[in-house]
Amino acid sequence: MMMSIDLFERHGRKRAAALHEYFMWARDNDVWCGYAIVPAQIDRLPPLHPGEPVNAAIVDEDSEGITIRGSRQLATGLTMAQELLVAAVQPLKPGEEKVGFTAMVPLSAKGLKLISRRSYEEGTSEFDAPLSSRFDENDAVVYFDDVKIPWERVFVHNDVEMAKAQWFETPVMAYQNYPAQIRLGNKLIFLLGLAYRMAEANGTLKMPGTQEALGQMAAETNQVRSMVAAMEVNGVRFGEYFIPNPGIQYSAQVLSQQLYPAFINRFRELAGGSVLARPSSHLDLSSPETSQLIERTQGSAILSAVERVKLFNLAWDAIGSEFGSRHTQYEMFYAGPTFSSRMRNFAAFDWDEAGGTVDALLETVANPI
Ligand SMILES: Cc1cc2nc3c(=O)[nH]c(=O)nc-3n(C[C@H](O)[C@H](O)[C@H](O)COP(=O)(O)OP(=O)(O)OC[C@H]3O[C@@H](n4cnc5c(N)ncnc54)[C@H](O)[C@@H]3O)c2cc1C
Structure with missing residues (x-):
């Protein structure tokens, strides 16, 4: 994304500055970032609770940042990571702007919930399970229970075109x-x-x-x-x-x-x-x-x-x-x-x-x- 900072600048000067600052910080501090960019599979069904976003979306914003609610899957290694990239990789239609955002969330963020599968390390020994016992990365569905994200961590905002371009017009x-x-x-x-x-x-x-x-x-x-x-x-x-x-x-x-x-x-x-x-x-x-x-x-x-x-x-x-x-x-x-x-x-x-x-x-x- 940093290699295409000019694309982010066209999207918004402040969003590009946020990306630039975040990148420098993450690089210099060797931060482990997981990512969840796919809608929950259930999202294709008619919503069980109409009006409640299943797929993470912006539900509010103010001078400090955005608030997101809903879920994304399936973040590998997230139980061990420090930061989470949340974005949308699926094609979005006009009208889906609230889903068209990209942001970084610290794992300590208030309201961030991880629904993680069973660990395969549990109850194993190195001899009996030489890989499971040591190398399980785990995977987690993420739920954002009204998670507030400050503007300094928002790289794409309410833009379906940019939500697509960040993957396909960059390396x-x-x-x-x-x-x-x-x-x-x-x-x-x-x-x-x-x-x-x-x-x-x-x-x-x-x-x-x-x-x-x-x-x-x-x-x-x-x-x-x-x-x-x-x-x-x-x-x-x-x-x-x-x-x-x-x-x-x-x-x-x-x-x-x-x-x-x-x-x-x-x-x-x-x-x-x-x-x-x-x-x-x-x-x-x-x-x-x-x-x-x-x-x-x-x-x-x-x-x-x-x-x-x-x-x-x-x-x-x-x-x-x-x-x-x-x-x-x-x-x-x-x-x-x-x-x-x-x-x-x-x-x-x-x-x-x-x-x-x-x-x-x-x-x-x-x-x-
Ligand atoms: C172990 C694991 C780890 C992962 N780690 C990460 C991660 O760290 N971060 C992350 O963001 N993602 C990760 N993913 C990928 C991601 O979460 C999804 O699983 C992946 O993108 C597939 O989407 P889906 O699960 O919704 O499956 P679907 O898209 O529902 O696919 C299931 C089946 O339905 C078929 N299908 C669905 N829609 C169509 C259609 N329109 N036309 C034709 N066929 C269709 C598919 O071909 C497939 O056979 C991981 C996945 C796995 C399995």
Whole structure:
């Protein structure tokens, strides 16, 4: 947004100054900001309480700032964050100006409520759930119960055009998704390694079917990492800045939403029952009676029972536990539903280039009359 400060200046000098000041403060203080920019899913239904906004909207304003009421979803990491960006990413129609605002809210703001899902860390141990026990980010629906936001924290105000332009006429989307694709590439290389180790442990690595599946997964991993490299190599000028290629970024978004669940499904096919043929907890390994049985059933020529259980605990936590399956849902939806990513890619693609190749060929074909 700061790279497009001139756009905010056209919207309003004071709003641009607020953005500038906030950015400097957040950058210098290394502030952790979560974001909630999507209307609550329930908002598409006829309102249960007519007149009460479900989707967060400005309900009042005075010389000090705006007051907002209603909700937004689904802020990842918000229970651990310091600040929340609230904005509207969905297209707004004239008449929906009160929803067309962007502001920063401190987590300590009076009236800010977080309805957060159950923590996946609860009741787990590092050995039994190596990922859930340490890396759960949590997700929260946010409710603004008449939250007052001072003008110094309001960047967009009552403007449906600006509410859209802040995403699509700035490098916001490129900078949201470029690091997300780097993250995904790293995640896939980890999952690929895990699938490989799992096949080794199951003694299936030499089987052609296993190698074929791993070869496909390796290609998918390289596809994501190649698109990151392509965004960099084909970066474009944006004013005085050089930014990752926005078109490739939109395409990467579309492909990775489909790729991740397919990748996880291949992983599951390789795993068979091994990810569930595990003792109930690390305590079973310390009891002399059960540990003996586990050694007999889980120990193999290449891994001790403890090593094998540890590996498969990790595998299940990555793909099938509540933590693991939340990751699949995350990759499918964090950037919006598939239809909207595809529509964005349609809007960003260079159809003149594609259509031009057809026109050029047609020109080489003589007309009969
Ligand atoms: C784990 C997780 C973490 C997230 N983290 C964040 C975050 O930190 N901040 C944030 O702002 N957002 C975040 N999101 C994204 C966001 O909150 C929404 O979940 C996402 O934008 C999808 O919107 P929705 O849930 O309303 O689903 P919907 O848009 O209702 O989609 C559900 C299904 O309905 C279909 N559908 C709905 N409307 C149409 C239509 N008009 N035409 C065709 N098909 C349609 C969709 O294709 C999809 O199959 C996160 C999502 C998840 C799952």
